[in-house]
Amino acid sequence: WWRRQQEGSGRVRLDPDVALRLSLELEDKATGIMPREQHLAQKDEFLRRLQHHLSNIIESSEVAPFGSVVNGFWTPHSDVDICVRVPGASTRNSQIQMLRKIAAELSQVSSHHIEPRFGAQVPILHWAPQRPGMVSCDISINNNLAVVNSRLIGDYVKLDDRVRTLGLCLKVWASSRGINDRSRGTLSSFAIALMLIHFMQRRTPPVLPSLQDIALTRGQKLEYVAGVDCRYCTDPEEVRKEMEYLRAGAPPNQESLGELLIQFFRHFGRDYRSGVIRIRDTRSLLPPSDESSNYFVVDNPFEVGKDVANVDSSQHDIIRKEFRRAWSLLSQGRSFQELLSNPSLDEVHSRRRPTNS
Numbered sequence: 001w002w003r004r005q006q007e008g009s010g011r012v013r014l015d016p017d018v019a020l021r022l023s024l025e026l027e028d029k030a031t032g033i034m035p036r037e038q039h040l041a042q043k044d045e046f047l048r049r050l051q052h053h054l055s056n057i058i059e060s061s062e063v064a065p066f067g068s069v070v071n072g073f074w075t076p077h078s079d080v081d082i083c084v085r086v087p088g089a090s091t092r093n094s095q096i097q098m099l100r101k102i103a104a105e106l107s108q109v110s111s112h113h114i115e116p117r118f119g120a121q122v123p124i125l126h127w128a129p130q131r132p133g134m135v136s137c138d139i140s141i142n143n144n145l146a147v148v149n150s151r152l153i154g155d156y157v158k159l160d161d162r163v164r165t166l167g168l169c170l171k172v173w174a175s176s177r178g179i180n181d182r183s184r185g186t187l188s189s190f191a192i193a194l195m196l197i198h199f200m201q202r203r204t205p206p207v208l209p210s211l212q213d214i215a216l217t218r219g220q221k222l223e224y225v226a227g228v229d230c231r232y233c234t235d236p237e238e239v240r241k242e243m244e245y246l247r248a249g250a251p252p253n254q255e256s257l258g259e260l261l262i263q264f265f266r267h268f269g270r271d272y273r274s275g276v277i278r279i280r281d282t283r284s285l286l287p288p289s290d291e292s293s294n295y296f297v298v299d300n301p302f303e304v305g306k307d308v309a310n311v312d313s314s315q316h317d318i319i320r321k322e323f324r325r326a327w328s329l330l331s332q333g334r335s336f337q338e339l340l341s342n343p344s345l346d347e348v349h350s351r352r353r354p355t356n357s
Contacts, residue, residue: 003148014259018333022258025336030165033172037121039076043069046135053254057105058098061086063196068189070150072157073167077340080124082281083147096123103137112136122146144312147303148230149190152211152301155234156197160207162257167196169336177322186319192297195307196277199264203255205247212280212301214242228302260328269323277309281338 034042044284051063067081068074091099103114103125111134115126124317125139140146157164170192174180182188187195200207214220214233223231234248235238243252255263275291278299291297295316298309311319 005111014244014262014331015333018331019256019258021333022150022261023256024332025295026165026169027258028168028260029172030168033075033168035074035076043074043080043135046137046233047082050082050137053105053109054102057101057162058084058086062185064144064147064149066147068150070147071153071193072164073153073171073189073193075168075171080135081146082139082292083143084139085144086141086142088320089141090122098141099125099139100124107210136143142226144225145228145230148225148299153190153193153197155211155232158182158209159239160200162207162260163200165257166261166264167193170196170264173326173336173339174322177342178317179322182310185310187296187309187311191309194298194301195268195277196264198277200260200268202267203253203260203263205250205253206243207255207260209239209246210280211239212248216281216284224336225289226303248270261336262327265323265327269320269325269327313321 024038032255038163047065048064050346054061054063062085064083064085065080066083069080069108072160074080084098086098088093099116099118103116106115106125107111110130112127112129115128117126118125122140122143127139128136144233157167159256171180171189176188178349179186179187180192182191197208208276210231211234215231216239218233219232220231222229233242274293274295276297276299279301282299282304295313296311296319297307298310300306300308329338330336
């Protein structure tokens with residue numbers, strides 16, 4: 001498999017007690033932020049109400065959630081991303097017109113208020129509650145590729161419980177450290193999820209396969225969404241066979257949550273120097289090229305060659321320092337909670353760095 005020829009997939013020995021304590025802490029943290037039954041019920045009721053409102057004003061419209069509410073990383077404090085499928089609304093102007101129509105209807109709901117964000121890369125309506133504790137959402141029109149991307153991430157999450165736990169904890173970490181805001185030129189939650197999958201595919205032995213690569217090598221039927229081939233494998237038996245092939249006789253990956261998180265921070269803080277971060281083999285679609293100038297470029301799984309991270313160059317050093325800070329602290333036995341605090345980076349980097357052996 002082509003990724004295993006790249007550097008950075010090796011192990012670094014860690015104190016097993018450190019890894020165990022961290023693993024338990026990560027499990028507790030993820031459990032504490034996962035939605036409870038009442039949160040899921042509130043979310044489902046919100047979606048039913050929204051579908052009812054929109055059916056009254058747009059014929060044949062369909063509400064399709066995407067983002068964290070679909071991919072497994074949703075928490076009660078997250079917005080719900082909504083794609084409203086509207087036949088014929090294919091241009092930006094027609095989509096904005098539909099959003100204005102939706103805004104006029106939803107403005108009558110006293111529990112929420114409307115914030116139009118038509119200047120965004122994808123025009124949206126932010127429908128926010130008047131009081132905290134209620135569901136808020138971002139509404140877009142015919143954002144169908146985002147729906148498929150979310151389902152792809154969700155299917156990776158279902159393959160291994162460690163993916164969801166690590167993804168939730170990374171989201172908390174990045175947010176607390178101020179590097180989880182695409183509008184400010186830092187990492188989006190989608191980019192972080194793809195970076196995690198990319199990392200898990202590169203472990204020895206790998207934790208995850210490439211679901212898209214399986215579909216292509218098995219000759220799975222083409223599935224077009226918005227003119228883009230969006231096929232990927234969802235057959236558990238085919239995934240099992242691929243994992244056996246990738247392990248080449250080795251047993252399944254048994255790395256703990258703590259070890260994986262430390263190695264994730266090490267990889268992107270130390271080993272990663274440049275290059276496009278991908279979760280599939282793109283050589284059949286794009287010829288290999290010099291990627292030495294690509295830094296924190298995260299490839300869209302379906303729209304190959306499109307960077308979903310769009311990290312501002314002014315943020316490169318800041319983000320790298322945060323990964324190194326996290327690797328340094330955790331390798332010294334510090335807790336995950338300490339990563340979320342805010343000492344100066346100079347203070348952190350003056351401490352002893354972990355050895356590479």
